[in-house]
Amino acid sequence: MEDINVSELVETYLIPWGTNIIFALLIYFIGKIVVKMLVNVFGKVLGRSKYDDMLIDFLKSIVHAVLMLFVIIAALNELGVNTTSMVAILGAAGLAIGLSLQGSLQNFASGVMLLVFRPFTRGNFIEAGGTAGVVKDITIFNTIMTTGDNKEVIVPNGAIYGGNIINYSAKETRRVDMVVGISYDADLKKAKEVLIEMVNADERILKEPAPTVAVAELADNSVNFVVRPWVKSADYWAVKFDFTEAVKLRFDQENIGIPYPQMDVHLHKVED
Template structure:
């Protein structure tokens, strides 16, 4: 029959159960205290990042990454307290991370580019930009992709790697823009009067800034026309409206003043053979 040996049980409890219980309790304390400390650190980090005026999406992402790394250290410390050999665990996690990184090179490139876009902010939501082979108004910027809306209301989703790896033109970055136009008149037209009319059109448009002053100058004596460059400055939001209205006024005023606007034409000469 089974004999109850109090001494052996006491020895077993003293040598194994109690130390294990103490280690388990300490591991739980390390985990709980570590989790609380990580929470405090993450909150402080979030406040610091928010004061730096980083994008909310980037702040949340950086907080999540920092929390994951810190909690990993807490878990490793807890397992060490239980006597678990964490060296092999760290090695396995490192190998798994390397394998995942190699299999997701394209995604990681887009991820890194997304972080850079959110940190350096070459553009923001609402800006009209040309980047990644597309042009449109930026709708949103995520970690992996940027979504734009084109002028004809098409939605374009562009990988961030394609954007950050090329040129970025932000048409909304500055408060003012220069409108570059070319206006041609015929060689028989009054050049000085044409220049005066162009100046009058610019002066009559309140959207055109007085400073910097509009540039109106003869740029080229072309094959069939004398070409003026007209370069007024206006608020960025008025760019297209000023350009379209100015061209319309040029046609109307030139017609009133009898100033000819050349257009391409072809002369065809027919030679009749006489037999």
């Protein structure tokens, strides 16, 4: 009697379930190998393009997750699990999670757009999301920047992609905009000649486009020149700081007065 029951148990449950489990495991492990091969091929195809490495890794992870989901569903289906209801449950759960994480999804979508269109890359000096700094890394949800005083700032991608992005490193050259004021008593022509001479003497300043030195404004306390030379982007701050210092030293040497804000007070004596 016990032999019959054991035999029926083996034939009814153990063999069918064992067979299903073996096939499910085969589907899973073989599918995992196939998915890995397909993802590698997908990555090599994208690698021949000009897409950012981070975008390629992200797309590979998405493709891998989607394909593995199909493999797992196929394996569970082999075990007799009702995958139709499971897919419906997963869809409802995904919708609920999506509604609760709208801000994160916006950052996620913005991160994808930043990686696809690449308005900036690692190492660029940008101004975006209320912060200016050198881009250290671009992740799916955030962009990490390092400020000039070496502070690390993590900015949500949604704040960056949803606003203006100023990329100071996008072009090879930049124009340095400086204002130099002289007193009304100073020799205007001499001051202009000195400024032009200083611009031409600096080897870091480009000849083309030609620099601009011109009188821009007759202000309250000074006559203001605009000095606008073109330089390589890497030389921008060095030229700006060096030229500003050099102007003060040279104007002192040439006795060209640089005014500062002042107020004349006149006292009138009132006789009783």
